[in-house]
Amino acid sequence: MTAPAPSPLLRLSLRAASEGLAAGRHSARDLTEACLARIEATDGRVGAFLHVTAEAARAAAAASAARRAAGRALGPLDGVPLALKDLFLTQGVPTTAGSRLLEGFVPPVDGTAVARLKRAGAVLLGKLNLDEFAMGSSNENSAFKPCRNPWDLTRTPGGSSGGSAAALAARQCYGTLGTDTGGSIRLPASFCGVVGVKPSYGRVSRSGVVAFASSLDQPGPLGREVWDAAALLQAIAGHDPADQTSSSRPVDDYLAGLEGGARGLRVGVPAEWFQGGLEPGVEAAVRGALSAYQRLGATLVEISLPHSRYGIGAYYLIATAEASSNLARYDGVRFGRRAAGVKGLKELYLESRAQGFGAEPKRRIMLGTYALSAGYYDAYYLRAQKVRTLIRRDFDAAFQRCDVVAGPVAPGPAFRLGERTGDPLQMYLADIFTITCNLAALPGLSVPCGLSAGLPVGLQLVGRPFDEAGLLTAARALERELGPAGAPAGLEAA
Amino acid sequence: MALSLDEVRRVARLAHLRLSPEEEVALAGQLSAILDHVAQLGELDVSQVEPMTHALAAGDAAPLRPDEPWPCLTPEQALANAPARQGTCFKVPRIIE
Numbered sequence: 001m002t003a004p005a006p007s008p009l010l011r012l013s014l015r016a017a018s019e020g021l022a023a024g025r026h027s028a029r030d031l032t033e034a035c036l037a038r039i040e041a042t043d044g045r046v047g048a049f050l051h052v053t054a055e056a057a058r059a060a061a062a063a064s065a066a067r068r069a070a071g072r073a074l075g076p077l078d079g080v081p082l083a084l085k086d087l088f089l090t091q092g093v094p095t096t097a098g099s100r101l102l103e104g105f106v107p108p109v110d111g112t113a114v115a116r117l118k119r120a121g122a123v124l125l126g127k128l129n130l131d132e133f134a135m136g137s138s139n140e141n142s143a144f145k146p147c148r149n150p151w152d153l154t155r156t157p158g159g160s161s162g163g164s165a166a167a168l169a170a171r172q173c174y175g176t177l178g179t180d181t182g183g184s185i186r187l188p189a190s191f192c193g194v195v196g197v198k199p200s201y202g203r204v205s206r207s208g209v210v211a212f213a214s215s216l217d218q219p220g221p222l223g224r225e226v227w228d229a230a231a232l233l234q235a236i237a238g239h240d241p242a243d244q245t246s247s248s249r250p251v252d253d254y255l256a257g258l259e260g261g262a263r264g265l266r267v268g269v270p271a272e273w274f275q276g277g278l279e280p281g282v283e284a285a286v287r288g289a290l291s292a293y294q295r296l297g298a299t300l301v302e303i304s305l306p307h308s309r310y311g312i313g314a315y316y317l318i319a320t321a322e323a324s325s326n327l328a329r330y331d332g333v334r335f336g337r338r339a340a341g342v343k344g345l346k347e348l349y350l351e352s353r354a355q356g357f358g359a360e361p362k363r364r365i366m367l368g369t370y371a372l373s374a375g376y377y378d379a380y381y382l383r384a385q386k387v388r389t390l391i392r393r394d395f396d397a398a399f400q401r402c403d404v405v406a407g408p409v410a411p412g413p414a415f416r417l418g419e420r421t422g423d424p425l426q427m428y429l430a431d432i433f434t435i436t437c438n439l440a441a442l443p444g445l446s447v448p449c450g451l452s453a454g455l456p457v458g459l460q461l462v463g464r465p466f467d468e469a470g471l472l473t474a475a476r477a478l479e480r481e482l483g484p485a486g487a488p489a490g491l492e493a494a
Numbered sequence: 495m496a497l498s499l500d501e502v503r504r505v506a507r508l509a510h511l512r513l514s515p516e517e518e519v520a521l522a523g524q525l526s527a528i529l530d531h532v533a534q535l536g537e538l539d540v541s542q543v544e545p546m547t548h549a550l551a552a553g554d555a556a557p558l559r560p561d562e563p564w565p566c567l568t569p570e571q572a573l574a575n576a577p578a579r580q581g582t583c584f585k586v587p588r589i590i591e
Binding site: 104105106108109201202215216241244245247248249307309310312313314316317324328331332333334335336337338342343344345347348349350351353354357359362363365366367369370373379380382383384385386387388389390392424425428439441465466 | 497501504506508509513517521524525527531532533534535538540543544545547548549550554558559567571574575576577584587588589
């Protein structure tokens with residue numbers, strides 16, 4: 001038996017879907033029904049969605065169509081179907097953070113980024129799979145089900161925003177939101193052949209996003225093309241009084257200069273990111289992207305980020321210390337899982353947390369608690385924060401000589417499900433190139449730059465603080481030069 | 495560096511985590527391996543380096559917002575996800591015997 005042919009609407013980028021709405025070539029309802037049918041047909045194999053809100057999506061599509069008919073369309077996202085990592089609080093819609101601990105939790109409010117997408121008229125299709133509390137690099141730490149890479153269903157989509165990238169590659173929606181604490185947007189974007197942007201720390205409000213490591217967490221967009229991610233970032237960026245760490249800097253226009261090209265751009269190539277351990281196909285694709293920049297009139301500048309190799313160590317102390325503090329709130333008292341049949345409050349805490357948290361959050365809570373405990377603070381947490389300063393200084397020095405830093409997102413393409421689950425440290429090393437960007441609080445992105453043995457490879461670009469516009473323009477120039485990343489064929493064949 | 499089982503239990507108590515004996519053994523090994531990797535930070539002389547205590551540069555920090563009341567959750571909203579409640583209170587097991 002053969003499934004009905006996928007709707008041609010699913011091949012559109014967010015931009016083309018949006019332009020088609022404006023031109024009346026299709027309706028918000030057409031797009032929404034095409035996506036819902038696609039989710040129905042493919043998600044049993046992909047596992048990108050934890051929760052589909054079909055009725056709410058249909059209602060939002062109808063409201064959008066009514067606005068458009070009345071000449072009151074809200075902008076480029078009005079009527080466009082999107083989906084959210086299940087770390088974003090959604091009013092009246094279950095939000096699990098991929099954890100049994102929050103199973104059944106229904107937030108009373110929308111997070112700021114979600115509210116902004118709704119105000120822009122977006123149609124929200126549901127909540128996407130992720131590693132539990134965004135802790136992981138393969139989506140295998142989801143308490144509910146694995147998510148698979150649409151390019152090869154035996155492989156991971158990357159993590160922690162695995163569902164956010166897989167849903168786009170599987171053409172189940174036109175854009176998604178993820179979060180990035182150590183690479184959790186860029187890694188899955190690279191593994192799934194889509195564009196993922198980790199904004200500067202403070203550019204997008206963290207209010208209403210389940211907290212993992214508060215000095216590193218940053219929400220951001222994923223799209224199939226650079227324009228798509230830029231339009232989503234435009235909608236969610238900007239100061240929010242509900243997040244004291246959100247910056248009050250004005251938000252640039254990310255679309256106006258997007259076609260500005262790369263002529264005169266100084267692309268910094270850090271020697272440390274190419275030293276050993278790179279899978280040959282990944283290195284070839286990344287070097288191909290650097291050559292493409294030269295063809296476009298950019299110059300390559302050799303730079304050094306000498307403290308790169310200390311990034312993983314500093315990260316896994318700072319992130320786990322902050323996580324141990326943030327996850328202390330899950331005590332079984334006000335919301336979330338409560339253990340049954342316990343005696344006394346202390347028992348309630350111990351049992352509820354033991355039952356609710358999976359192995360990875362427990363591991364990170366333990367590591368963070370150890371690093372912060374009496375007698376160890378100076379040796380671990382304080383030292384890591386000082387190394388964080390050194391990593392930031394590396395980038396500050398590099399940006400004296402270049403405009404963007406370019407290199408691989410990860411040492412290899414998508415790895416197989418189960419390949420690294422037995423060795424946490426091996427899993428952590430998947431983030432070796434993405435983590436310094438978070439530590440330095442800089443904007444970064446992954447843009448497709450080719451294939452390695454049929455699997456997507458992303459180029460990572462890191463920019464100056466709050467230069468998301470420059471970063472997106474550089475990514476768009478490469479995208480135009482290299483052509484589209486293509487789409488996985490495996491889903492149609494099955 | 496090898497983390498002892500006693501040390502694992504001490505940290506678990508601090509973290510309010512109840513671990514099974516199997517989890518204690520597994521974590522002792524895994525955390526030791528991670529701490530070995532982290533030990534490389536000890537190679538660096540950081541005696542003259544200020545810690546990065548804030549991710550936003552000073553000039554980027556948003557000014558404090560005016561101290562004005564704004565809407566917050568209603569008692570019903572706040573209690574909607576409570577595992578157990580009594581009236582407008584969260585209900586918990588007896589605290590004082």
